[in-house]
Amino acid sequence: MAVTTVAEGVHRITGAFVNFYLVEDEDGLTIVDSGLPAMWNVLQDALKGLGYSLEDVRALVLTHAHFDHLGLAHRLHSEHRVPVWVHPEDAFLARHPYRYSHEKSRLLFSLTHPAGVPVLARMAGAGALKVHGLEEFAYLPGTGTLDVPGTPEIVFSPGHTNGHCGLFLRDRNVLFSGDALVTLDPYTRRAGPRIVAGAATANSAQNLETLTALAATGAGLVLPGHGEPWTEGVEEAVAIARRNGAA
Template sequence: MTMTEVADGVHRFSDAYVNFYVVEGREGLTLVDSGLPAMWTPLERALQGQGFSLQDIRALVLTHAHFDHLGLAKRLHLELKIPVWVHAEDAFIAKHPYRYRHERSRFVFSLTHPRGLPVMASMARAGALKVPGIDDVRHFPGTGALPVPGSPEIVFSPGHTSGHCALFLRERGILFSGDALVTLDPYTQNKGPRIVAGAATADSALNLASLKQLAATKAELVLPGHGEPWTGGVEAAVSIARANGPV
């Protein structure tokens, strides 16, 4: 797993085609999403390399509760008492990580889009098939900033899941887009701004419509759940994602 500082006080962890992030705040660290189970030790070592520890994490905030974003949640909560935040509409998925709506059959999709199979295999090696659910979660408020280090603002952006939320660091011009907008679709390996294929997305039409909430932030830097950071501004990313359309 690699760790890079993508902006002042914001670190990206990337492995098995999955990204999650650490935000430095005055009161400690906030983890945005949590990857997969095998990423625990690499995360611990990467934090130590920056002068931090797992004990410095004050909150885990989930953009959504799919298994590849939920991987460390239960262990962080049980072992370190770290609160886990998620939108109420995704609380069921957080408890049951493999029971979520998607438009297209994953089996059939994998047969017609075999380029995604190496990605799925990489995720499986990182523990994607054994992510534990968690039911002791805190629900997002309707709007505004979360009371966690960094004070990320909630950008409700359903479609990928019913409760998907991007997170906006207004003062830093940074948007964590989760899977509402990615720069790599893990199901096709297509690159560039887009929404995730229907094999993992609940409602592609709603996802595309929700991109207007992301564009409204006018964020300069977009940090997705999959793929490289986008430095060309969120409005340009949204325009390209709309043109790419659903898969």
């Protein structure tokens, strides 16, 4: 597991093929997504290294509520009273992170795409099968900005899940694309801009269409839920993802 600074005041925490992010400003910190349970100590070490503690975290904002983005949410909220934000369309998923819609059988897909099995095994080893759902959270607006550190703009981008949202830091030209646009598909282990396979995506056609909303931000840096940061602009990433199509 590792922590890297990827933009001014933006830090990436990565492990078991999963990313989440810290955003700092003068009002404190926002966490974007929350990885897997085994990443708790890495989060604490990252905060300490930046001169912060958990008491400086003002919000956890979820791009969506799949288990690999919800991993630390219950602990952050229950032990440290960090407010958790999620889109209303992902509220059920936030309560029940393993009961999500997907187009294809996960088991059959893994059998026909064995390259992804070690990735999923690493995620399981980091606690992917032990994520607790939430009972208390706040709802993201469908549009506009959120009054938390970093002041992210909400980019409603359903398809991967019904309530998926990108988060755009306009003043830093940074887009958190969640799993609507990734640079590594955990289910195939294919790299480069793409959407996640149907084994974990509710509606691939909608996901490909909703990339238009992400491209409209014009962001120079794209920070996905899986894979390396993309530095060549969101429009190029979207064009490549559409050429790659659904899996």
